[in-house]
Amino acid sequence: MIHITKRKEMPLPQALAIRLLAIALSLVVCGVITAVMTGLNPLDVYGTMIKGAFGTQRKIWILLQEIAILLCVALALTPAFRMKFWNLGGEGQILVGSLASAACMICLGDKVPNALLILLMAVASVAAGAVWAGIPAIFKARWNTNETLFTLMMNYVATQLVAYFVIVWEVPKGSGNIGIINQSTEAGWFPQLFGYKYLLNIILVALLTVAMHVYLTYSKHGYEISVVGESASTARYVGIKVDRVIVRTLLLSGAVCGFAGLLLVGGTSHTLTTTIAGGRGFTAVMVAWLAKFNPAIMAASSFLLVFMGNGAGEISTAYGLNHSFGDILTGIILFFIIGCEFFISYKVHFAKKEGERVV
């Protein structure tokens, strides 16, 4: 018979080894599947993927900036997840953040100095994201409304809100999109550091990563979040005001998502579309969870997912396949990593049964 028991705690090197093994296995499976689809040998496939991610300097910058944005969203979700609050509304919080930034750029573009404009954009998008996450949090804290479903629905309300404003602001009328905002004046565009377009985004997210790590590990708030996450009753018993912690943490979580929206509009794309968040609100859930909510490891898991996405994009371009191929490969890798967690938390015993081994 097979018997399963819970492990106490696996030493970190061993746990990492299991995860790396799972990633390696999944890459083999991905390679085989790609080879079957394209008729190439798997090694060439990996070569193409690496070329797609690191091929040119421009590709490396795009890779880094994608990692930065995804990491930023994952960092945003982390405090909520540590509290066992399933914030699946990252998508919507990014969208309203982007919307607020774009609104500032469009309405105030030529009326205020650039530095003030960027400051206003930052304040507006952070506030918008915080409000969008704060609403479900208040209901969770007060009436224990299911937050997974509430935040999920808020995504679509945000999408339609953005769709509304896209049509209001569309240029030219009837085109259905806004185009590049302030193309001629570049008002509200982030400044280029040392001539690199994405460098500021990357530095900001790097700082945020450190700040979030410090906040979660060394601050009183971070401690309260962990206690509420472990057991709400314990938290109440030791005098933590659980509902206040929930609302405060979600305001933070939404604010950082809104900040990601700011980076997307002000730093990267300078436009607003309903798909600007690009599923990052959901991908970030997996990034954060894969890293067990540890900011440093999150950088690695964002890298893995972005690398797979960009690499698979290169494969689809090179062999004329549909771009969704990347999603399939990402899905396969995720399944392997999700599955391998079992072998980290549980131990499987194979017991002998009446003389014959049953496996």
Added chain:
Amino acid sequence: MFDIVSFIPRAVAQSVPLLFGSTGEIITEKSGNLNLGIPGVMYVGAISGVIGSFLYERSFSDPSQINAFLGVLIPLACCLLGSLLMGLLYCFLTVTLRANQNVTGLAMTTFGVGFGNFFGGSLIKLTGAAVPSIALSATSNLFRRSLPLASGMGWFGKVFLSYGFLAYVAFVVAFAASYVLERTRVGLQLRAVGEDPATADAAGVNITRYKYLATCLGCMIAGLGGLYYVMDYANGVWSNDAFGDRGWLALALVIFTIWRPKVSAAASILFGGLYILYLYIPSGGNMAVKELYKMIPYVVTIVVLVFSSMRNMRENQPPESLGLPYFREDR
């Protein structure tokens, strides 16, 4: 003026994928599994049916010669098989390996939507077919065939009899699911598994078996929603991302109906109506306002979610152990 006779059939056509999706998800959630992979499962169900019927139609030089029975059976079987495999994957990860359900579900949605769009976009290239797009009109005609007397019965025929057979299947499945959940022993045990697996386990209910069966069955039902969409609603034409956010709307419907499939039968038509209401509300050529109308189904769902949590009545709550893995030795 508001043309109710043309509005209702369109609302019903919109409601069928939602009804399949929500019935499937209700059965799944009653076993305590919160399957956020339903949108992906519906894509996989749709594309599996498309692949099956694409290959079948291709084996004829003239697709209109296809055998009517096989023409329906092949896509149906492929769709059910594809969705079943997704269900098994979800169960293996969350029940056997006790992985986190939210993360597994989201990964399944990423995978499923990607799978659908990839094969939708590359099927022609992969099979080397000489057609410009996937248009399965022969198969679609079989799925869309309504009762011959419908056209002769005026408004009654239009409102009640003008649909393909899968639409009726959706309603039959919803009422059957409702009956099984509320009136049978199997339904009672399934609900027990979702409410309190430890108690059900102690009473001798096989938790793993119930979770597997309910989730796989739920996925198969949800997959049919995808098949209905592409074969009936979209006339057999696959276009990427056309299915849109209907999968998530089906999840919203689960909450809206407070986990009751028979309520879902009526509510899905309401949602279908809300989904296309913006086409009927006069907005004076103001396109922007129409985008705001599309928000209505989600806002309504949020309101229901909030009210049911405020009133806090025991029969209106989500299954108690929804989203939690069960490990017998956890105490």
